[in-house]
Amino acid sequence: MFKKILIAEDHQSSNISVQKTLQDLTIDNADYVYYCDHAFSWLKNAIRDQDPYEVLITDLSFEEDNTIQQITNGIDLIKATRAIQPDLKVIVFSVESRPSIIDDLFKVHGIDGYVRKARHDADHLKEALRAVYNHKSYQPSDVKQSIRDKNSYEFTxxxxxxxxxxxxxxxxxxxxxxxxxxxxxxxxxxxxxxxxxxxxxxxxxxxxxxxxxxxxxxxxx
Amino acid sequence: MFKKILIAEDHQSSNISVQKTLQDLTIDNADYVYYCDHAFSWLKNAIRDQDPYEVLITDLSFEEDNTIQQITNGIDLIKATRAIQPDLKVIVFSVESRPSIIDDLFKVHGIDGYVRKARHDADHLKEALRAVYNHKSYQPSDVKQSIRDKNSYEFTxxxxxxxxxxxxxxxxxxxxxxxxxxxxxxxxxxxxxxxxxxxxxxxxxxxxxxxxxxxxxxxxx
DNA sequence: TGATGCTTTACGGGAACCCGTAAAAATCAG
DNA sequence: CTGATTTTTACGGGTTCCCGTAAAGCATCA
Known part of the structure; x- marks a missing residue:
C-alpha cells in the first residue's frame, strides 16, 4: 500500500475522518493541511528533499477566510501540482455530484480517483486507494448512473x-x-x-x- | 458533560469525525445512525426504556438511496422528535450557510446549537456541546456576520x-x-x-x- | 446538373414586457 | 376633518420577445 500521502481538505471534520481512514489502512505517513497553498508547499518541499508524496487526496472547494491564498481551489491545486510532479496520484474527495464537473476532472485534469462525500464515503475512499494502488482509476458507480440520468437534454x-x-x-x-x-x-x-x-x-x-x-x-x- | 448522545448523519466521514470529537470530550455513550428513521426509532426506544437521549446532533440533508424512508431530512426529524421529547437538546451540524435557513432553525424549530461544516467545525462542535450543556444556545459568529452581509437588499x-x-x-x-x-x-x-x-x-x-x-x-x- | 431533404436565416404580426406619467387611494400630521 | 405626502393603481406608447411561415443556404445522391 501507499506510504506517503498528503491530505488537502479545509473542513476539519472531513480531514479528521480521512486521517482515520488512512490509519485503518495502516498508512502512518499521512500529512494533512487545511489550505491549498500549504499543500503545494509540502509537495514542493517533499520533492526537494527527494522524498515525494505518492498520493494527494484533495477537496475541490476551499472556503475563503482572512488568510489570503494564491491557490484557492482543488482544481488549481491539481494544475499547479501537475507542473512539478506529473506522476503524483490524485484522488478528489468532494461533495460535487454533477457529472459534467466530475468528467472534466478525469478527462481534462487526469485525476486517478473520485470519491463523493456521501453515505459510504469512508469505505469508498479505502476502495479508491486500493484501486489506484493497483494502477486502476476509481469512479463510483452512482456517478456513472447520474451521467445517464442527466441525458434528459444534451446541451450543445x-x-x-x-x-x-x-x-x-x-x-x-x-x-x-x-x-x-x-x-x-x-x-x-x-x-x-x-x-x-x-x-x-x-x-x-x-x-x-x-x-x-x-x-x-x-x-x- | 452530557452522557448519552445520538448522532444522525448520513455521510460516513462526517459521522466518524463527530464520533471522534465526542470521544475527545470523553463522551463514551454516543450512538450513531445514518438515516432519520433510525434516529427516530432509537430516540423512541430510549424513552420507552426510560433512559432518553440528552442531545441529538443531526445533519439537515440526508441523501435518498434505495431504502425508502419516512423522515427524509433533518428538519422533519426535529419536528417529529419535538412531539415525543420536547426537552431534547438539538444541535444541527450542516453545510448550510444561508442565514434565512439557519435563523428559521432557531426561531421556528427551537434548536439549541448550529455548527456549520467548515474549517474549524470539529472545534466548534466541542464549543457548541459545552455551551448547550451550560444552557446557552450556540451560533457561530460568522453566521451572524453573513446576516449583515446579506442586507444588500431586504426582500419583502x-x-x-x-x-x-x-x-x-x-x-x-x-x-x-x-x-x-x-x-x-x-x-x-x-x-x-x-x-x-x-x-x-x-x-x-x-x-x-x-x-x-x-x-x-x-x-x- | 438538378432534385431532395435538412438546417439556417429572414421577416412580420401579435403578445408580453418596459417605462414614464398621471390619477386614485391610503397614510399621516395638525 | 383637511391638506400634504406617500403608496398604489391605471393607462399608453415604444421595445423586446414569441411564433409561424417562407425563403435561402448546404449537403447528399442519382
Missing part, C-alpha cells in the same frame, strides 16, 4: 453560450452579434429562439428564468 | 412571491391575479413591475433571469 455549445449570455444580462436580440463575435455557428436570432424553445420544451419549462436557474444549478453556465 | 413578502411565481413559470401579466388570490397587498401590474425593477437595480441586474438565479441560490424561493 450554442445552447450553453446562449443561456450564459442571457444570464450575463444580454438582451436576446443582441445575442446573435455576441455569437458571431465568438464564431459560434448558428447565430441568427431565429436560431437563438429555436434553441431556447427546444431547451425549455424538453425540460418542461415555459420561461427563461426557469432555464437559467436549471443551468446554473447543473453547473453548465 | 411581495418580492419573494413575485420571483417565486416567475420561477414557477407564471407570466408577469398574470402575477397580479395570483397575488390577489393569496391576499398579498400591492398586487397591481405596476407594482409588480416596480418591485422587479427595484430588486434588479439594487442588485445590479438587468434581466429577470439573473434575479431568479440569485434568489434561488440564496434559498429565498
Amino acid at each position: 455549445t450554442v445552447d450553453i453560450a446562449i443561456v450564459s449570455l442571457l444570464y450575463q444580462g444580454e438582451l436576446q436580440k443582441n445575442i446573435p452579434q455576441c455569437l458571431k463575435r465568438r464564431n459560434i455557428k448558428p447565430s441568427s436570432l431565429s436560431s437563438v429562439e429555436k434553441r431556447l424553445n427546444l431547451m425549455k420544451e424538453t425540460l418542461g419549462f415555459t420561461k427563461n428564468e426557469q432555464l437559467a436557474v436549471y443551468c446554473k444549478e447543473k453547473g453548465l453556465i | 413578502t411581495v418580492d419573494i412571491a413575485i420571483v417565486s411565481l416567475l420561477y414557477q413559470g407564471e407570466l408577469q401579466k398574470n402575477i397580479p391575479q395570483c397575488l390577489k388570490r393569496r391576499n398579498i397587498k400591492p398586487s397591481s401590474l405596476s407594482s409588480v413591475e416596480k418591485r422587479l425593477n427595484l430588486m434588479k437595480e439594487t442588485l445590479g441586474f438587468t434581466k429577470n433571469e439573473q434575479l431568479a438565479v440569485y434568489c434561488k441560490e440564496k434559498g429565498l424561493i
Whole structure:
C-alpha cells in the first residue's frame, strides 16, 4: 500500500475522518493541511528533499477566510501540482455530484480517483486507494448512473453560450452579434429562439428564468 | 458533560469525525445512525426504556438511496422528535450557510446549537456541546456576520412571491391575479413591475433571469 | 446538373414586457 | 376633518420577445 500521502481538505471534520481512514489502512505517513497553498508547499518541499508524496487526496472547494491564498481551489491545486510532479496520484474527495464537473476532472485534469462525500464515503475512499494502488482509476458507480440520468437534454455549445449570455444580462436580440463575435455557428436570432424553445420544451419549462436557474444549478453556465 | 448522545448523519466521514470529537470530550455513550428513521426509532426506544437521549446532533440533508424512508431530512426529524421529547437538546451540524435557513432553525424549530461544516467545525462542535450543556444556545459568529452581509437588499413578502411565481413559470401579466388570490397587498401590474425593477437595480441586474438565479441560490424561493 | 431533404436565416404580426406619467387611494400630521 | 405626502393603481406608447411561415443556404445522391 501507499506510504506517503498528503491530505488537502479545509473542513476539519472531513480531514479528521480521512486521517482515520488512512490509519485503518495502516498508512502512518499521512500529512494533512487545511489550505491549498500549504499543500503545494509540502509537495514542493517533499520533492526537494527527494522524498515525494505518492498520493494527494484533495477537496475541490476551499472556503475563503482572512488568510489570503494564491491557490484557492482543488482544481488549481491539481494544475499547479501537475507542473512539478506529473506522476503524483490524485484522488478528489468532494461533495460535487454533477457529472459534467466530475468528467472534466478525469478527462481534462487526469485525476486517478473520485470519491463523493456521501453515505459510504469512508469505505469508498479505502476502495479508491486500493484501486489506484493497483494502477486502476476509481469512479463510483452512482456517478456513472447520474451521467445517464442527466441525458434528459444534451446541451450543445450554442445552447450553453446562449443561456450564459442571457444570464450575463444580454438582451436576446443582441445575442446573435455576441455569437458571431465568438464564431459560434448558428447565430441568427431565429436560431437563438429555436434553441431556447427546444431547451425549455424538453425540460418542461415555459420561461427563461426557469432555464437559467436549471443551468446554473447543473453547473453548465 | 452530557452522557448519552445520538448522532444522525448520513455521510460516513462526517459521522466518524463527530464520533471522534465526542470521544475527545470523553463522551463514551454516543450512538450513531445514518438515516432519520433510525434516529427516530432509537430516540423512541430510549424513552420507552426510560433512559432518553440528552442531545441529538443531526445533519439537515440526508441523501435518498434505495431504502425508502419516512423522515427524509433533518428538519422533519426535529419536528417529529419535538412531539415525543420536547426537552431534547438539538444541535444541527450542516453545510448550510444561508442565514434565512439557519435563523428559521432557531426561531421556528427551537434548536439549541448550529455548527456549520467548515474549517474549524470539529472545534466548534466541542464549543457548541459545552455551551448547550451550560444552557446557552450556540451560533457561530460568522453566521451572524453573513446576516449583515446579506442586507444588500431586504426582500419583502411581495418580492419573494413575485420571483417565486416567475420561477414557477407564471407570466408577469398574470402575477397580479395570483397575488390577489393569496391576499398579498400591492398586487397591481405596476407594482409588480416596480418591485422587479427595484430588486434588479439594487442588485445590479438587468434581466429577470439573473434575479431568479440569485434568489434561488440564496434559498429565498 | 438538378432534385431532395435538412438546417439556417429572414421577416412580420401579435403578445408580453418596459417605462414614464398621471390619477386614485391610503397614510399621516395638525 | 383637511391638506400634504406617500403608496398604489391605471393607462399608453415604444421595445423586446414569441411564433409561424417562407425563403435561402448546404449537403447528399442519382
